[in-house]
Amino acid sequence: MTMEGFRVLDEKSLREYIKATPSLASKLGNEVDNFKIKEVGDGNLNFVYIVISPSGSIVIKQAIPYVRCIGESWPMTKERSYFEATALKRQHEPPHIILRKGLIAGVEYPLLAEHMAEFMANTLFYTSLLYLTTTQHKSAVAEFCGNVELCRLTEQVVFSDPYKISEFNRWTSPYLDTDAEAVRNDKILKLEVAELKSKFCEKTQALIHGDLHTGSVMVTHESTQVIDPEFAFYGPMGFDIGAFIGNLFLAYFSQDGHVEQGNDRKTYKTWIMDTIADTWNLFYKKFTSLWDIHKEGPGEAYLHEIYNDLELRELVKQKYMMDLFHDSLGFAAAKMIRRIVGVAHVEDFESISDLVKRSDCERRALEFAKNLMKKRRNFNTIADVIAVAK
Amino acid sequence: MTMEGFRVLDEKSLREYIKATPSLASKLGNEVDNFKIKEVGDGNLNFVYIVISPSGSIVIKQAIPYVRCIGESWPMTKERSYFEATALKRQHEPPHIILRKGLIAGVEYPLLAEHMAEFMANTLFYTSLLYLTTTQHKSAVAEFCGNVELCRLTEQVVFSDPYKISEFNRWTSPYLDTDAEAVRNDKILKLEVAELKSKFCEKTQALIHGDLHTGSVMVTHESTQVIDPEFAFYGPMGFDIGAFIGNLFLAYFSQDGHVEQGNDRKTYKTWIMDTIADTWNLFYKKFTSLWDIHKEGPGEAYLHEIYNDLELRELVKQKYMMDLFHDSLGFAAAKMIRRIVGVAHVEDFESISDLVKRSDCERRALEFAKNLMKKRRNFNTIADVIAVAK
Structure with missing residues (x-):
């Protein structure tokens, strides 16, 4: 060819x-x-x-x-490598093992939450209007509009295909046949996923990685590297945070399928949940701390002359972060659902050879995700979310 | 030069x-x-x-x-005329008298609401993802990112200057000195205007006119023409609807300053309020009707294969339109406030030569606008908003 x-x-x-x-x-x-x-x-x-x-x-x-x-029946622009290279230059460079494989093997990464929180806080803050002028922002938005093909792939496989009959969809059949059908017939879920899709298409909040699942993270015990930013574009921050947290929840729900003699994975499940909580809480801390550091910086969303009051700054941060939290939970749910009833599945579940066991794990993940998408605005802390998952 | x-x-x-x-x-x-x-x-x-x-x-x-x-101390790109010409070609061409002058003179335009609802429904619907593919949308977003200078002017004069000390701000002094100060010290108002500014900068919902006040509309008894789309860019639909409705509210609150012997303007005030109500209600009808007509069209926000259920379609429309209503009320309030304590005022008030009378009118408009911005999410119908204004 x-x-x-x-x-x-x-x-x-x-x-x-x-x-x-x-x-x-x-x-x-x-x-x-x-x-x-x-x-x-x-x-x-x-x-x-x-x-x-x-x-x-x-x-x-x-x-x-x-x-x-x-x-070849699904063409995809090869120019995506340009956007990957461009985004990489603005973030950093690769190396270790794919995190998803570590999670399946039951390996703890004590610095993972800290590193991912750091990565997300830095990449999202510095490319948002909290740090950029609107001139810089509009110029960057325009440049990454060129990565439309990869965005369209996400729109289709995350926000559309799982909610309709599609030749590409698959699931652990026949065990999840009625579950997949229930997703396609769930009016409230479809109402919510439409709002999330609109945010994905219309909200130019920051330069997001665009595919930040646990297969895009490479780890050692001491180090964490994010790879594959070919989906990068100006989108909602919550899509990155949600992708990462959502895939950790998938890892959590898959653990019962990886139980072996002498290892019930209970401790490991607790570690995953702690990692989810730490990721959000550390992200919150690091992100708002960058905001504080640069409160008199070039960012034009909250001009210092207007938001220079301590109490007001707290109010503004709380509101911004709560909106971001709810966006993140919504996108986390969307990313979970599509990995169970959409085209691309995750090794966390796929590597469970017993289909009854696999589908039980998947069903619990799916039910949690549906509930999370619908009720996301009712959660105030990540601890509340984790309590429901457990 | x-x-x-x-x-x-x-x-x-x-x-x-x-x-x-x-x-x-x-x-x-x-x-x-x-x-x-x-x-x-x-x-x-x-x-x-x-x-x-x-x-x-x-x-x-x-x-x-x-x-x-x-x-010359405030430079502004002359390339704005390119965006004006480009937007004009996609909308239509000018002619009549400036609506604002008609509103000051107390002239009723029986078709105004119908025409403006039609204009907004058409321009907003056909440039949104309800009608466009995401490929077309991203390409158009990128093109209009070039109009950043005019966007920045709006960001400054609508969303920033009124909420801080600025050499450009003015108001009917000394009568409104404490009112202007109260705006600068209102924490909740500043929290809300930050959210609106973010939407203006980040939400690429449709190709909006960007300056749709009553000075950008030319009218006769039978005809209505929108002019001056040099601020056009991909932004939140509510900014256009809010600009128009907000300026009608300004016209309403200015009427007491234009009372003459033998004309108490009571009937005219009722006509303005009816026009506000009709504008939104007709817009709602026309916009959702375009959506129905094109439900199997190219638009990718709500794919027909997913949203083909009648009850679901109603749910989706209600949610979309309620969000748009609240956006519109927020932007209407922002546009009102800036015309009273910001740089550019409106002839509706400026033509009231008695400064006590003028400032009384302006104060009532300002109080209404502040309340509207803070409480906008509590309103379900335009009739509820009008009841508060009265």
Whole structure:
């Protein structure tokens, strides 16, 4: 397959490409006939190759012009890699193991909540009108409007497909047949998901990662790195926070399927819940602290001359953060639902081979998510949410 | 004053410009030494010339690179005329008398509400995600991000300056000195106006006119034309609806200042209130009817496959329209407040020469607007709002 000089790489053509590209060959010590290539991508969209020579190694990621997990019948702009690269430059660079795999294996990451709270507070605060002028903001909004194809993919698979009959949807059948049907017939749920979809399409609150699930986070015991920001655009902050928290809830509900002899995962479930609580609470603290630090900064949403009163500043922060909390819970719910009855599932559940057990876990997650989406405005603290999940 | 080939026109240079421009000269029958020029602009930003020859006439509007009513100390991009022209092409073209002058004179326009409801329903519906695909929407959002300078002017004069000490603010002093101070010290009001400002900056709901007050509407008994869309950009629909309704409320509160012997304006005040009610109610009807007509159309906010149930469609419409109603009331209040204690005032009040009488009218309008902004979410119908105003 070629298109205007573009071709989908495989091991053979990648080898030729590296040989012909001095900047890559030099990173491998120019040992052009002495390197190994392995395709390791396990995402839904792209191919990822690790190339190792005795003198060095590189990782090559290719965005192909269709959705990898579906095939050429679902075309997808390859220019997404431009937005990924651009967003990466504004955030930081990759490395470790995919968090989702760690969560399935039952590994605790003591700094995860702290790191993710830090990442989200920084990336969301500094790209919002709490820090930017409206001139900078509108210019950035316009640039990322170009990433419309990836936004459209999210609109379809998160906010639309799960709520209608779609050839792409699947679920643990026949066990969840009536559950999937109930989602499609739930009027209040559809009313709520419409509001969330509108916010996703219309609310240019910050430069969000756009796909911040536990498969987009790489971890070690000490370090946390966020990868894959190819979905980045100006959207609602709650979509990132919700994606991360929602996927931690999925990990929580999947734990009963990973119980082994001698490990009932009870302690681990508690750790996941603590991590969810810490993530939100630390995010709240870090985000509002950045706001305090930059209260006289360039941000134009809350001009210091107007909001310079201590009591008023507290009021404003509380309102802003409560709205953001409710957005986050709504998006968390949407991201959970789509992973159970939509096209792309999560390994947390998929790796439970006993389908009765798997569907029991999924059903509890689904019921929790539906309730969360409908009742999100009634929650005042993350502890209240966790109490319901338990 | 020249800048890269640009110069501010006056009668003399305009005459030369027309002579040298065949497309304009031909409209005047090429009678290049036999036409009259009159500057008639009364807005805050631009100059407007009417040019008449025995064979024809033209209107020339020039966007100068600063705010006309302030002077060169407040620069303003002259490219605003590009956005005005672009928005005009997508809406329609001008002609009549400025509505605000008609309202001051006490003239009833029986079709005004119908026409404005029609204009707003059409322009807002067809540029929203109720009709557009997200691809079309994002492309249009990006284009109008370029009109950032005019958005920034609104942000400053509507959402910021009235709530802080600003060299530009003025009010009917000394009568309203304590009222203006009360606005600057009202914590709840400032909390609410922050939310409205965020919506103005971040909610890309539709291509809005951006300055839809009663000075941007030209009327005859039978016809209504909207002019001056140079502030057009993708923003919250409620900003247009609020601008229009808010300025009708200003007209209402100014009526007591225009009472003459033999005309207590009581009937006229009732007509204004009826017009406010009709505007919203007809807008509601026309807008939701467009939605019904195009329910299987290209719009991607509410896909027909998901929202094809009659009861669900009613629920969705009610929620959408109630949110829009509350947005509209909030923006109406913001637009009222800024006309009383901000930089640009309205002739409705300015033409009341008795300052005690004027400030009494303004104070009642201001108190109503403050209450409206704070309590807007408690109103369910426009009739409830009108009852409070009376």
